[in-house]
Amino acid sequence: MDAEMEDAGAQAKIEWDGGGGGADAVLGLAGGGPPVSLCYHQAFGSHDDIVLLEAADDLLPDLLQGRVTVRGRPEEEAVLCTPSATYSMKFVGTSNSMFLIPPGEPSAKCLRPDSTNGDANVVAATIKLAPGSIELVRTAPRLDKLRSLLRERPYILDEDLGNDFEHMKGLYTWQNLCKLIQASDGELLDGLNTLSAVEIDGFWRTVDANSVNTILDMILHNSVLHDWPLNAMPENDVLSVMESDGFTHKIVTHCLNRFGTKVEQEARSFWSLDEKRVCLQFAQRALGAGKMKLANFMDKWERSIPSGMHADLQMLEGEVLCEKLGAETWVHAFSVADLPLAPADRFAALFRERPKWEWKDLQPYIRDLRLPGVSSEGLLIKYTRRTQPSAEAEPIFTAR
Amino acid sequence: MQIRVQCGCGESSCPEWAVVELQGVVQPQASFAGDIRGLHIGRLCSAPSPSSSSKAGYTFTVGYHELAGTKVTLKKPLLVLRKKKVNAGCGEQEPPAAAEEVELEVIGIIRHKILFKDRPKALISKPPTKEKKTVQPAAK
Numbered sequence: 001m002d003a004e005m006e007d008a009g010a011q012a013k014i015e016w017d018g019g020g021g022g023a024d025a026v027l028g029l030a031g032g033g034p035p036v037s038l039c040y041h042q043a044f045g046s047h048d049d050i051v052l053l054e055a056a057d058d059l060l061p062d063l064l065q066g067r068v069t070v071r072g073r074p075e076e077e078a079v080l081c082t083p084s085a086t087y088s089m090k091f092v093g094t095s096n097s098m099f100l101i102p103p104g105e106p107s108a109k110c111l112r113p114d115s116t117n118g119d120a121n122v123v124a125a126t127i128k129l130a131p132g133s134i135e136l137v138r139t140a141p142r143l144d145k146l147r148s149l150l151r152e153r154p155y156i157l158d159e160d161l162g163n164d165f166e167h168m169k170g171l172y173t174w175q176n177l178c179k180l181i182q183a184s185d186g187e188l189l190d191g192l193n194t195l196s197a198v199e200i201d202g203f204w205r206t207v208d209a210n211s212v213n214t215i216l217d218m219i220l221h222n223s224v225l226h227d228w229p230l231n232a233m234p235e236n237d238v239l240s241v242m243e244s245d246g247f248t249h250k251i252v253t254h255c256l257n258r259f260g261t262k263v264e265q266e267a268r269s270f271w272s273l274d275e276k277r278v279c280l281q282f283a284q285r286a287l288g289a290g291k292m293k294l295a296n297f298m299d300k301w302e303r304s305i306p307s308g309m310h311a312d313l314q315m316l317e318g319e320v321l322c323e324k325l326g327a328e329t330w331v332h333a334f335s336v337a338d339l340p341l342a343p344a345d346r347f348a349a350l351f352r353e354r355p356k357w358e359w360k361d362l363q364p365y366i367r368d369l370r371l372p373g374v375s376s377e378g379l380l381i382k383y384t385r386r387t388q389p390s391a392e393a394e395p396i397f398t399a400r
Numbered sequence: 401m402q403i404r405v406q407c408g409c410g411e412s413s414c415p416e417w418a419v420v421e422l423q424g425v426v427q428p429q430a431s432f433a434g435d436i437r438g439l440h441i442g443r444l445c446s447a448p449s450p451s452s453s454s455k456a457g458y459t460f461t462v463g464y465h466e467l468a469g470t471k472v473t474l475k476k477p478l479l480v481l482r483k484k485k486v487n488a489g490c491g492e493q494e495p496p497a498a499a500e501e502v503e504l505e506v507i508g509i510i511r512h513k514i515l516f517k518d519r520p521k522a523l524i525s526k527p528p529t530k531e532k533k534t535v536q537p538a539a540k
Contacts, residue, residue, distance in 0.1 A: 018482075018507055023418035026444060027512060029458065030471050035445040038420060038460075040436045049483040052510070056476045063405060063479060064414060064506060070403040080405075097425050099441075100480070101418040103508065124418070126441070133478055179402045 016043035019104025022124035026101055034122050038099070041125035050100075052133035059136070071182050080136055084186035088139040093132035101126050138372040141183030143191040144341050149180065150197055155205040157214060157251075171203040195337075198254040207254065213285055215255045216278070218245060220306050230308060235262070235269035276315045279305050283316055287333050294322060294329040318364030321353070336365050343369050347383040351399040357384075358394050405481070407506035414506065417480055419513035420444070420460065422467060444514070458514050464523050469516035480508035 020043070025036045055063055062068050062082040070089070072078045080087045106123040153170030172180070181188055197204050222241050223233060235256075242252045256262070259281065260273040279301075286301045302311045313322075318336040322329050339349050350357065350365055369379060380386070384397040409415060428436050442462035460467040481504045 021417070023416060026418040026420065026514065027416065027471075029444060029446045032446060035443055037440055038442055038444055039440045040438060042437050044437050050507075051481050051483070051504075053479045053481055054476045055479050060477065060479075064407045064409075066404070066406050068405040070405065070504065071401075073401065096421050096423050098513075099420040100510075101420065103415040103417060124444070126420070130419075 016041070016047075016127065019102055020106055020125060021100075021102030021104055021127060022106040022122070023101045023103045025106075025122050026124045036122045036124050038101075038124050038126065041102075041127045044125075044127060047128040050128060052100075052130055054133050054135050056136075069178075071178065073180070076182065079139065079142070079182045081182075081184040084184050086139050086141045086182065086184050086187060087136040090135045090137065091132055092135050094130070098130040099126035100128050100130050140341075140371050141181075141187035141191065143181065143183055143187070146177065146181050146183070146188070146191050147195060147341075149177075150192075150195055150204060150206045153205070154208040155198070155200055155211065155251075156208045157211040157247075171205070173202050174199070174204065177204060196254075196258050198250070200250060207251070209284070211251075212255060212258070212281070215242075215247060215251060216259060216281060218242065218247065219252070219255065223306075230306065231272040232263070232265075232270045233260075233273070235271055238271065273306075275309045279309055279311050279315050280319060283311070283320065284333060284335075287320065287331065289333065291330050291332045294331050297331050318367075321361070336368065339365065341369075343371060343374075343379050343383060347379075347399070355398060357397045359397070360394075362397055403502050403504055405504045405506065409506065414509045417508040417510045419478075419510055420516075421513050422460070422469075422516040423519075426462060458516075460514075460516055461523070462520070465520035466523050467516040467520045468518055469514055471512055472515045473512050474510065478510040479506050480510065481505065482507045 020041060022036070025033060026038075029036055053063075059068075059082065067083055069081050070078050071081055078089050080089055101124050106125050149170075149172055177188060178185070181191075183191060192204055195206055197206050199205075219233075219238065219242065220230075222228070222238070222245075223230060226237065226241065228234065228237065233256075238256070239249050239252055243249065256271045259277045260271045263270045263272055282304045283301050286304055287297060292300075298311070298313075305311055313320075319333065320331050321334045322331050324330075334353060340346050346366065346369060350362070354361075366376065366379065369376065371379070374382075380397070383400055385400050386395050386397055388395040407414070426441060428439060432439055442460050445459050445461070447457040447459045447468070458469045458471065460469060484503045484505050486501045486503045
């Protein structure tokens, strides 16, 4: 069904207050109640504004307490979102006649064909025939679009947004994102975290790579200057020194979060930088967009990282690919963060990069794929062909 | 866009609707075809269960046909939603034209249906005594 449900046909509509059906009499009949005459409601009609939604019991509390929204652009397939999960909505038609009988006292007796229906003074009235119902199926959030929206206009240090609306293009508030992205609040927030997005002046932004490098350099530079150990940098000192260098608390805290973890000790906050995340940032900087010989790259990388940290190729899983060309090994950037999130598109992109994959290379590029009800084994079977020349050989994955 | 699903009735007091479901269609006589509002469809009676003893049995007499069925508890309840247009008066939504926002309101819940899934049985009787309500277990 469309996200934007069409308007109810503007046919001559009869006022209906939502009741007048006598559902109780029908439901109570099994308990030995008197026979019930079923008739068409005085307001019987197509009532296109009424739809049936099939909801498992575990979804009822969210639905009945107003914690559910339907999200999507008119041209997209609508999804239903609880606070933490996304469901696709499928209309399932029925060829049976489903008479819907609302609650409440039946407003009028059955009048036609005649009122001589003998003893049948209990009446129920049907308001419409339901053409079917909407089924919900748990689905993965659709976050590809979030990435492309947030990359339209990354945050740059010292940017000047100005105040007028023309400058707001490419900037999105949480409310904007809720309307544009088909994901639950929880999944949207996870998606923003995965993108290392930060809320600045009410807009969710990714941070431009050069700006991140500048801030990280400055933090590391100050750590040498002020003798802060990289595994225990005092938060207050870092923030105030960085502020005097012209960096806001917000963006510095964002970078600390991105490259470290906060540790509370004796009522003070410290930040411990994560070796892997810091080294990865330097690797991406050393490599840039092109190809490099492995030895040259390692040399450049090792010289760039902060002293005390150790570079290891393992840190670059899912970010950099090594390739043997003749006697030389070359490396180039190939980041999982740039690949599509939908499994079919992801595998297509992977096999465009390389027709054959060994498991150890492939695994970092698919481990983040999660589909409700499908294991990663299932994904491999669906999208790849596995060959193993001999029992000891590494299995090779090719496109199906 | 975002459509909120509202519920005015709360979890415990959501009004329960009933459903009578049968195969095929009920066709009004041609003379009524123009306007069927208020028209009598048929008569529902409780009856000994046609098959299993655990389910409540029903018969539904429509004209000269009798259907035998049962009350079925739905594995997943159905919510009855009604689309509502809300005039978003408060300014800063999408600037101008989109003044109307749609909202879905939960107006009821369906937990059971009375399902008639067998072919109707013809009532053999002399013409128009519709009062004839033979209550019988359905025979194959």
